[in-house]
Amino acid sequence: MESQSKLIVALTSQVGRKYLTGITGVLLVIFIIGHLLGNLQLLDSDPERFNAYAKSLHDFGLLLYIIEIALAGVILLHAFIGIAIFMRKLKARKHGYKVSGQKQGGNGKQSLASRSMIYTGIVLLIFLVVHIAQFRFGPAKETVINNEPAMDLHALVMETFSNIWWVIFYVGVMVLIGFHLRHGIWSALQSLGAMKPRWSKAIHGAALIIGLLLAIGFLVLPIIIYVRQV
Amino acid sequence: MSDSILNARIPEGRLEDKWQNFLDSCKLVNPNNKRKHTIIVVGTGLAGASSAASLAELGYNVKAFCIQDSARRAHSIAAQGGINAAKNYHDDGDTVWRLFYDTIKGGDYRAREANVYRLAQISNNIIDQSVAQGVPFAREYGGLLANRSFGGAQVSRTFYARGQTGQQLLLGAYQALSKMVDAGKVEMLPRQEMLDLVVIEGKARGIITRNLVTGEYERHVADAVLLCTGGYGNVFYLSTNAKNSNVTAAWRCYKRGAYFANPCYTQIHPTCIPVSGDYQSKLTLMSESLRNDGRVWVPKNADDKRPPNQIPESDRDYYLERRYPSFGNLVPRDVASRNAKHVVDDGRGVGARGVAVYLDFADSINRLGVDAISARYGNLFDMYERITGENPYEKPMRIYPAVHYTMGGLWVDYHLMSTIPGLFVLGEANFSDHGANRLGASALMQGLSDGYFVISHTLGDYIANNSFPDVSDSNEAFAEVESESSQRIEKLLSIQGERTVLEFHRDLGKIMWDNVGMSRNREGLGSAISEIQKLRDEFWQNLKVPGQATTYNKNLEFAGRVADFLELGELMAKDALHREESCGGHFREEYQTEEGEALRNDEEFTYVAAWEYSDLNGESTLHKENLEFERVAPSQRSYK
């Protein structure tokens, strides 16, 4: 009992909050990597490949719901703490400096990405609502795979990304994801205390590369799909 | 002048046994009674922070005061070189005796034997205590503590923490203090300036302070007051002291009856970055260790204005190596400083203002390589370049002596008690251990020895031997002293003349530096006294202090301090005038050997000059504490 309350106190402390942000962040990065790998099947000329993949997920049944709810929980927790940290920051410095500047040799690990986490995060949260409504609960047609009824998600995606405005919207959001990940991946590891002085630079660099790859992976999809249909 | 003999209360017994004899026989305070006593500690440098922490650990209630915004900022933080201890970890022949002997000799036989011996004995405990606090002294690869030889000592007894030994020791003491704040035994009052001492029935019973944020006066009652307020080098305006370092607390105590001892003993450090212009606000010390590998020189001819690299060897005068073949560039601080002054007075100074000498690393770089020099002095070279904009790897450094430390201070007996019962004085603020010249790496040692290991016993003895009738802060004496303090502040603000505090301070500094600085003579000292008196009169008629007394007002703080410096400066000149000999940092041109070295007069001046305040217009009264050297025979220092 006592150790439980100790854990709660610990996790609600400044250090604990960042731990939770870090852990949820890492989980989300893992999810995103899986999501991207799955989505890349959209590039296969056979629509059935992607639909079969989607079906295999749906076939998890109850388990899928549990995973989805857990995922939603992770996202909400991540967002909630992020917003709470932002609110504390507003209190911690009521008025900002009148001018901003830079040390010689640059501002180190601080970047547009790090300063805009709250904004990119909020956009991502809104995006998620749209994205889920569009594809998870969207108007997918029926199709048949291996003699079983399935959803034709492939067609839904193709249709969506034949509209240039959706393509622009998605590409824009994916750029923001890139920013969020650029700081987020490095930050998560720093938050989890995984940093050793020797690794610090390498991890900060690796975060840039991973963030870039994921963002590119996601944003080329709608573009390729659009171009192929023109 | 009277010649009353002061009683230093030195314990009986052989030199080696005195401290133990004291500990064996001093009175103790019952542990349950300690909490009934409140002790005031003014200043939170090494001496202040360490004594406040130690006394609180013993159970006393401690109130600690500092003028900075945090106890951690006291000027001890700026000490670079190191701290001596007779640990003999390297078996190079060091002993307590040798540390004692070097310190007595280095002080030119003007320090009290018993105090210095105790200091050497305690030195080892300081290292143990600091390491246990987490002070990260330099270590060897085997994990044990490293030492270096410092200030020309023939043994390696200096413990160091990069170039930040003072910082690390102070943070150790500050953390010990914080621990007792945490325990509720120390009440820490930062941004409070002690303006005066309250003496009741002949005993120090409290202080008046001014809250530097609100301007309010506060009365603090105690059973004893510990003054740990550092030295008065800022009387010279330009010194390596921090800007807030001042004499006010000590001076106020002097005016309440504490004697001021050897005020003229000032240490001028030879390796500082020279003044670059009139706007100069303070001077920066470059560690003495630079002289291990740097060679000091000036051009042979006064009219040689070539850049240093174009002056051939044959036209250079390596004057320290020439005059002192065996010690060369490593002669003690006072000798090195004086010689720099000679060559500059000779017109052979270098740099734009002609008031500097070269400290050249070219030979060492050729011999050892840039990497080796950079490993030894990299951060010092960087600091030099940051301040001067010149690269010392390519161009010799320019250095010049600057005021660094004051050996004089309030007179204390062996118990560190002043002539006012209950007023104890620790660290640089007292006069006790360094005689006429302080050795490198000894200041930190003394501050911590006084604070951690001496005061807890001697204060206990005082508390146990005295009774303390109840005194409240509504006592008449408090009201009176507070009103004097506030009137003084009001007076400073009301003059509204033409000249600023800074201008007066600068003028005073110039008088002091020119006449009471590295070398002094009868005529100069006489004129300094009358010039200071004139300046002081002008100060009280023509000072302009902006702002109010009820808000944060740094100019007002400084005005009060400069007012006191204007009185101290005169006493320093008087003391220097009366001491008709040269010893350590006090060099009287009339008293020198044929080779131009300091010439002591042991017959007549083997005493501590302790001055008693009478009033500003009257003569201060001189009291003497005769120094008896039972164990070492004073000899002429020679570094040839």
Next chain:
Amino acid sequence: MKLSLKIWRQEGPDKEGRLVRYQVEANPHMSFLEMIDVLNEQLIKAGEDPVEFDHDCREGICGSCNMVINGVPHGPLRGTAACQLHMRHYKDGDTIVIEPWLARGFPIIKDLVVDRSAFDRIIAAGGYVSVDTGSAPDANAIPIEKVKSDTAFDYATCIGCGACVAACPNASASLFTASKIAHLALLPQGDAERKTRVVRMVDQMEKEGFGDCSNHGACEVVCPKEIPIDAIAFMRREYMKAVLS
């Protein structure tokens, strides 16, 4: 060289502040603080109140000076406190904006002077080794690996100036707090209390109203002693180890 200054003037803690423009004639060899000394002399002579600012050692070790110069704590040079910054880094005609540290944990007292006592309270919440005077073993009784001792030293060099808080977009005091935690935890002397220390100090840091650390790393860039934010990662490890064991 002629400079235009815009300096934050605020009469007291609860008063409104604003940037006020001044002209000053500086010399390239002056330190930044000496340049303000010159301005202050000018102001006093003109019957105005001088600019209040904290300063003491003027050689970069006491940690008193605190100025945000053109948006950067301690000005443009790395590893440098404002007092060690010299005017040769500016040129004739430059405009320099000078503001105080801004953070809820550091309330403004007057002009550029702020109250940093929160830092003292963080240290008093366990930022020490509980060893009473006289109880220490011989200094060489415990050998310490040189590399470890040197690393501890790197963290111990903190001068408590508060630039880390001033630069942090969140006004977090994590680098200050973590430096002390790392310094003491790396040494065997600090080992016995390492768990209570980290928990109490982190707790105190929060109570003082400093923001959370979001790993911007702005602090390590402005730190005059260039303490890296690895200290903060270290603190987090220490904290979790302390709570979970």
